[in-house]
Amino acid sequence: MFALRSGRNRGMAGAGLLGFSYSDEGLVLPRLLRRPARVLARLTSGEIVPPRYSATIMTATFFAVTGLYGSYVGGHIPTVVQAITSRTGFAVDQVRVTGHRETSEIDILEKLELDGWTSLIGFNAETARERVASLPWVQVASVRKVYPNTLEVQIEERKPFAIWQQGRELSIVDAAGRVIAPFNGGRHAGLPLVVGIGAAQAADAFVKKVKGYPELAGRVKGYIRVAERRWDLWLENGVTIKLPERGEDEAITALLEMDREEGLLARDIKSVDLRFSDRVVVQLTPDAVVRRAKALAEMAKARKSAAGKRI
Template identity: 30%
Template sequence: MAKNAKKPTKVRRVSPLKPGLSGASRLVQSRVHAGMRAATLSRSSMLRFSASVLFVFFALAFVALWLGGHLSVVRDNVDAFKRNQLMAMGFTVERIDVTGEGRLNEADVRAAVGIYEGDYFFGADLRRAQSNTESLPWVDRAVVRRLWPNRIVVQLVETAPYALYQKDGQLHLTAYDGEIIAPYDPEAGDLPSDLRLFIGDDAAQHAQSISETLQHHPAVWADTDVLTRYPSGRWDVTFRDGRVLRLPLTDLDAALRRFVALKTHTTTRYAIVDLRLADRMTLTPAYPIDA
């Protein structure tokens, strides 16, 4: 029985590497890859096409808005939406601090700044606020800046009064460069007591030049009270005791040296010392001379 028993049939396996089947496998794989590449290319083409369509759509919409004059309206609406959102988040002006307003009314400064509590913090026009503030009397310089997170700070530097200027019968305070600061107020008690008075149509504009010339002669400058400029450009100097020095049009330093020498070598009081001519000096006594 054992000898006649059939042996189990062996299953022969065909190797995928057999020459007869390897080509078919590669063909199937290549077709699969080709299909995948085609699908990928189709998706990429579709995306590029969609992007092109969207670009053309938005470009046409932009041109239509621009031609119709609605682009600014859209932009304003977007800006308003952004501003409202930020203001809702707390970005509003809560404090406005003003410093350096010695002679100025703080209310006038705040009105010139034009920024108020509750305004949009990032919408404050600092340049306009600075320009408006610097146009106020007494203001030499102004700095307006934001201080995070909700403050606006205004820093002022006031103009120092240098002289008095008489124009059309009215007295004005002027700066060193001749710029008119404000009308003169005799009730103001914080003004310097040694302000010189300049008289003449354009005396304020030339005050700096004549002042620097006189300051080279301290004895003359210390007693100077009033400086009068004539249309020709010539100056008269009136001293605190009422004496008058008439200066020439040119070569002022030489004339002032002659005057200082006269003061040094004589005790006679003169009401007028006329130095308009370079080769002579005309003296008018301060009191009548007996015959």
């Protein structure tokens, strides 16, 4: 049959292809195939009787292996794991979120992408953390699995520093000048207003400097960056203070001294220009200009009248 008779006529066997040999009695199998061949021969000859239902078991095993291989090739193994483990007590049914103030809990849950049958075993916490960290207010995020069925999400949010106006757009920025989110009013209305190109990035140090002068800081409504070189201060009463590019502290000190002595900032003026080292230029409002012109005309008329009487 297979010429496996304990090596008889071994010396007469000739070499063949793929490791097979040929002898006078037939084909001689390689050593590794001889035992499986003997088992197969005994099965076909009836010496070995297979167990009952062995054909059914082998068929089921074949289909199971085929299904697993197909799932592997098609990339469906994670889905299969999710489906099995979620129905055995590992489905996520509780999420604990901490550290959020500006970020909506609904937005966080959406980033977790839970579908009601998500298994904690197959859940990718790192991928979920990256999605949560992409939310506008989130600076740092962590997602932790607590078995058997809980997710813990902890976030650290960015700190709002100012409202940045560029053109007609208003945005909330942090101290580094990075935009966090559009400004829509609410509790952030009390943040400092910084205006102009480059204002968001340069505002932190300058706002801190102005806060060192409480008499002035309490009146400031906006910080305006001019040509990315210097600052103007816009006061609550509409007066604009034009500061120099260098020597801001000296200019502010001189301004506050004039205000204490002459009440400069309470007058009907439009701006105070402190950019020149040798003089201070004060611009009146249009109404003040009219009143001043009228007053000067009346003074001139009075002097003329007095001079006529003396003649």
